[in-house]
Amino acid sequence: MSKPGAIAKAMSALKEDQLKALIEKAIKAKVSAADILAECRAGLGEVGERFNKGEYFISELMFAGEIMKDISAQLAPLLKKGPKPKARAGAKHIVMGTVRGDIHDIGKDIVVLMLRGAGYEVTDLGVDVKPEQFVAAVKKSGAFMIGMSVFLTTCCKALQDTSDALKAAGLREGVKIMIGGAAASDMVAERTGCDSYGATAVDAVALANAAAGK
Template sequence: MGWLGPILERRHVEGEPPMVKPGAIAKAMSALKEAQLKDLIAKAIRAKVPAADILGECRAGLGEVGERFNSGEYFISELMYAGEIMKDIMAQLTPLLKKGPKPKARAEAKHIVMGTVRGDIHDIGKDIVVLMLRGAGYEVTDLGVDVKPEQFVAAVKKTGAFMVGMSVFLTTCCKALQDTAEALKAAGLRERVKIMIGGAAASDMVAQRTGCDSYGATAVDAVALANAAAGK
């Protein structure tokens, strides 16, 4: 019955009608029914469902959005919309998450540094990836556009990130991928940091030639690559 099952069963025994059906939040999220989703979340909060559990259900729905994108049912516009919905949900739940019970500490593989490489100012694809990664549960430091190699290095040192994601739209900026990989190596960080790339100028071959680890064609691919690197 999922995370809500035991709670709903308990409420039924106590004579209180269940307010949210198991899986309803995930279903509303995957269908991109924003108004219904907000109503269900409000009801779950009133029923004192832990914010972490509500968020888990939202992430499950977001995962389904990714599957629908892969199958061709959803397009980039739906991915962007799902990311915006998830951003609003995170803003609503974050204060409750801080008040609630703290989850057990996980491995270091939680933080990702993202940015569009030096000389490139395209950000739409990167922004979608950032939203999807955050929706999948990762902490993401978004450095923006035209990010220099030393900025990536500084961010990794500051956050302890396990992965760097670089977006490149212009083929003339591909050298910045290699420069960043080499800067991470020179700083003694390369062995513990995975590098994924994406964008119009990126490919598996470009990743190999520039010393990066992997290439993701879509935001869904980026989440899958992060999950693989994090051992999820």
């Protein structure tokens, strides 16, 4: 078995080959997939911190995201057999997605990565997400916030529709809505019934922290 923290350290340093070797070693040593995933998440958090400090850039964030996707796919069969990973103590839930009619996801994926690194549990609904899908995800997760990405100006109506859908479901008062993307702005947020706009992934984390009272 590798030393405690070795997986997290390899993840934070983006040493993919070393990380894969450590994970294989941990699996053979009967370490639970949930514990392995927890270490990877810790390393991912450090990646986010390095990005905030200017030590890592967008390319490193995207690379970290790809590594994490590969690890999650590798561990998925083991997670089904073993104990499920527990939500981090005190972690708050955020639902993320690119709005209906829009299939751009690079910016959203970076925000998801940063939010997870900051300690939030994130449900990523992907792209072309309908208002009712956001509502269903909030009901299921108990999320205190949703984040919507919108790249195309023609899709901005979906922001208002989602806000209205949350209100119709009786969820709007307890859920903050932040938006981002090329078509988003403070004015768009105000006009579509959303609470805040973040220009960057760092802004998104700051908005989440403010809403969570951190």
